[in-house]
Amino acid sequence: MRPQYIQRAFTALALIASLSFAACKSDTPTPQPQPVFPKPDVNPNATPYVTRVLEYMPAVGQFTNTLPEYEAGDTQEDMNRKALEYLKDNQRSLVTLGGWGGYIVVGFDHTILNVPGKRDFRVLGNAFFGNDNKEAYEGGSCEPGIIMVAYDANRNGLPDEDEWYEIEGSAHVDHTKEPWYTLVKTKVPGADLNFYRDFEMTYHRPAQEPESKDGWGTYIRWEDNKGNSGYKVKNQWHAQPYFPQWVKGDKLTFRGTRLPQNSQDQSGVGTYYVLYKFRYGYADNELNDRKDSTIDIDWAVDKKGRKVHLPGVDFIKIYTGVNQENGWLGECSTEISGVNDLHVLKEDIPN
Template sequence: MKKYAFLLLPLLAAACNSDEQITTTRIAEPVARIVEYTPAPGQFINERNALSGFAGEDTPQAACAYAQRRLNEGAYVSLGGWGGYIVAAFAAPVPATGDYELYVAGNQMTTSSEPGVVYVAQDTDGDGSPAGETWYELKGSEFAAADRNYRITYRRPSADGDPVAWTAVDGEGATSAGEIGRIGEHTQAYYPAWVDAAELTFRGTRLPNNIAEGEVDDQGRPVTAWIAQPFAWGYADNYSSIDRQGAANRFRIEDAVTADGSPANLTQIDFIRVQTGINDWRTRIGELSTEVCAIGCYRTVTTAE
């Protein structure tokens, strides 16, 4: 497993009974393995080109291997439309420090943020799997305005070239419907090829729409501005001025909350999940899919020299 130097914090001290110097260094450590990759349908899913990098993956295991290879290369992994997600495991528990302990790198730009919600879990039964564990959302700046009980179902189209229809139910029980339509040169099937089920349902937190307001067409879709605005902090693939460092957004375990929004007070975590957070069907640019280029944690390493 590769480890990358991130931020050097030298603390030099003479050993008690030798001339050794103790150096403490903070490193960025990538996740050890991809546990699950289940994107929602989207314009980059299954796309066999150098940009998206798919090669006909048709099993969940092959999809995980694809995602792992892409992250190893620093290439993006698209999570598709709202709800699509990736789950990863750390090599060892990541302790809570009160500082930034986690990071997720994306491909955000000043005019394009596609925020993803981050969740964490502990390996309470010690079996190395997040199955059956409780997931805790990391609270971000839009927490109060978000719908934390959103549900969406995508239906496999009868033909690969057809749009992917979806229906959703929000936290108040109101329903909505739409489709992920065909976008330009993205002509492949949008529904994940390794998902056998005819319907794909996701649950989680839906963030507020972030496309800039402006002139709209007769369906209420913006036509003069395609600025996907960033949120203040707390989300992946988000051009934040607070938690972004380069391409990475940084996260604190202390921001984890329970289902009712109370602090989770976690002392450490073992797993991380990133999930597309926007479902803005007003746009003509396709789904606002969270892209992930790296996932990892920060650790403090002490060496004697």
């Protein structure tokens, strides 16, 4: 081969190599810089319990308007105040969040610190276990609520929209790895086991309350942004309206993450429903005295699922994570009875 041809061949190969490298380089995600947060203030007289309820907005549910109780004329501010009465000073009274999307936003008189390698706060609920199938995973009444956290970086005393991050629980990481996933997939026809980060659901206020049980099955209509629709069912145990009565409009729309359905009728005849436990990272999903009712702030992720290291949190939002009806038990509805700062309580729980 002539020298000039050899030189041209080497030039062409070098060009191809550089283009290939550039293509590979463009496929590699650019590392995202971590937000820079100011150091948290320290309150030497901090209480470990909830001191504020900034917003309480349950979805439709059998305990809505009763936990806490709605009274004629109550406003949003009244219901916020009533929810706080249930949660403050370690009262441990149950506040319902209703069906999927219903939420509460709570605050504290201090920043809950993010201590490396430790769990930072505990969410109290009313989960319990009652599972006749000993071969199955732990379950009973586990109604998981998704947890969001916000650090008050600008010190305005409010959780601004750009300050919210979601706690990445086990189903966020891989919902197919939940120990009960295959069981529900094979034993519960029609179970919706999808995990959605972009879920939206609308509930419609009924024109009137049903006059007889004939209207219970088509009580409150809903639809989601995945092409599904149905009804929230009324049951014999709770006669009050299930649509939050202080809301002025004719519909309620919620947006967020939706978890897979976790329920199985073990009896096969509609008498024994078991709601299985997710591994970790959710409210009302584990017994209150167990480790996995506690949360590590370092599990927080942004809207794209990227880890965020917060110095602490000032506000916590909890919303019902599953859209599910469970026969005579009614809808899956997260309930909470408190949020406690583990560090103020001197509870040392390692990851």
